[in-house]
Amino acid sequence: MTDFRHLEVRPTPQTFVARVRGVDLSRPLEAAVSAELLAAWARHPVLVFPGQRLDPAALQAFCGVLGPFGHDPYVEPMPGFEHVIEVRREADETAPIFGSLWHSDWSFQATPPSATLLYGAQVPPLGGDTVFADGYAAYESLSPVMQELLAGLRGVHSAAPSYGPRGLFARDDESRSMRIIVSPEAENTETHPIVRRHPVSGRRSLFVNHVYTIGVEGMRADESRALLEFLFKHMTRPEFVHRHRWHADTLVIWDNRCVVHYADGGYEGHPRLMYRSTVAGERPAA
Numbered sequence: 155m156t157d158f159r160h161l162e163v164r165p166t167p168q169t170f171v172a173r174v175r176g177v178d179l180s181r182p183l184e185a186a187v188s189a190e191l192l193a194a195w196a197r198h199p200v201l202v203f204p205g206q207r208l209d210p211a212a213l214q215a216f217c218g219v220l221g222p223f224g225h226d227p228y229v230e231p232m233p234g235f236e237h238v239i240e241v242r243r244e245a246d247e248t249a250p251i252f253g254s255l256w257h258s259d260w261s262f263q264a265t266p267p268s269a270t271l272l273y274g275a276q277v278p279p280l281g282g283d284t285v286f287a288d289g290y291a292a293y294e295s296l297s298p299v300m301q302e303l304l305a306g307l308r309g310v311h312s313a314a315p316s317y318g319p320r321g322l323f324a325r326d327d328e329s330r331s332m333r334i335i336v337s338p339e340a341e342n343t344e345t346h347p348i349v350r351r352h353p354v355s356g357r358r359s360l361f362v363n364h365v366y367t368i369g370v371e372g373m374r375a376d377e378s379r380a381l382l383e384f385l386f387k388h389m390t391r392p393e394f395v396h397r398h399r400w401h402a403d404t405l406v407i408w409d410n411r412c413v414v415h416y417a418d419g420g421y422e423g424h425p426r427l428m429y430r431s432t433v434a435g436e437r438p439a440a
């Protein structure tokens with residue numbers, strides 16, 4: 155049982171993920187319902203809404219309930235929907251899966267998105283899960299000595315390994331159906347606190363990820379590699395991980411400030427199509 159009046163919010167055993175029923179996200183929400191939804195999201199950084207019928211227009215409209223739109227670089231938006239991208243993979247596609255390593259969306263931006271919304275439009279009969287890890291639990295389980303060592307450190311984030319001229323997507327073959335943009339701009343870097351305080355919950359989480367965090371400010375390359383390798387491994391320990399199995403007509407919202415995720419494969423021979431929008435975030439603060 156939960157204390158919500160308008161929504162049925164059922165946490166999964168790990169509690170950072172909850173399933174939400176009792177709301178139709180394709181229609182405008184009453185203020186009390188949106189307030190409850192935001193309260194549920196502050197408590198459970200990954201919310202799963204089964205049984206929703208959303209087209210790109212409805213997804214874009216609902217995204218506005220959570221805040222202003224984020225800026226999605228390096229992927230062309232859907233025609234007619236400036237704030238929606240397709241995460242698409244055809245049955246016979248062989249290019250690497252989009253988002254297939256642990257990351258927090260666009261963490262290389264000065265103000266990375268707070269939320270990502272992902273809607274399962276065409277879900278394969280097996281595989282294609284999205285896997286999440288709880289950055290709060292990972293931080294809170296570190297020893298006080300390690301927490302102190304990390305306080306004040308800043309991670310260096312860059313899109314170069316993915317979208318730079320020598321990045322993963324620059325090597326794509328022509329079989330990719332997603333419209334990805336490779337650019338020298340991806341070589342820019344931003345630094346963010348490695349331990350981030352959430353502006354709503356006030357909790358601290360680890361804010362580094364395999365894909366975009368390329369170093370630790372002020373450390374030698376071998377030092378930062380060792381520290382980041384430890385953190386990446388620690389953050390994705392099985393006890394912090396939840397595997398989301400998709401069913402059609404499900405929307406998932408996650409909080410990039412305290413959760414990392416990746417897209418799993420295992421659906422060769424089947425198409426997969428998701429609609430994705432992001433909500434603007436703030437500059438990460440320690």
Ligand code: SIN
Pocket residue numbers: 241252253254259270272282283284415416417418428430
């Ligand atoms: C993403 O990383 O945004 C894509 C996740 C997915 O396709 O499951």
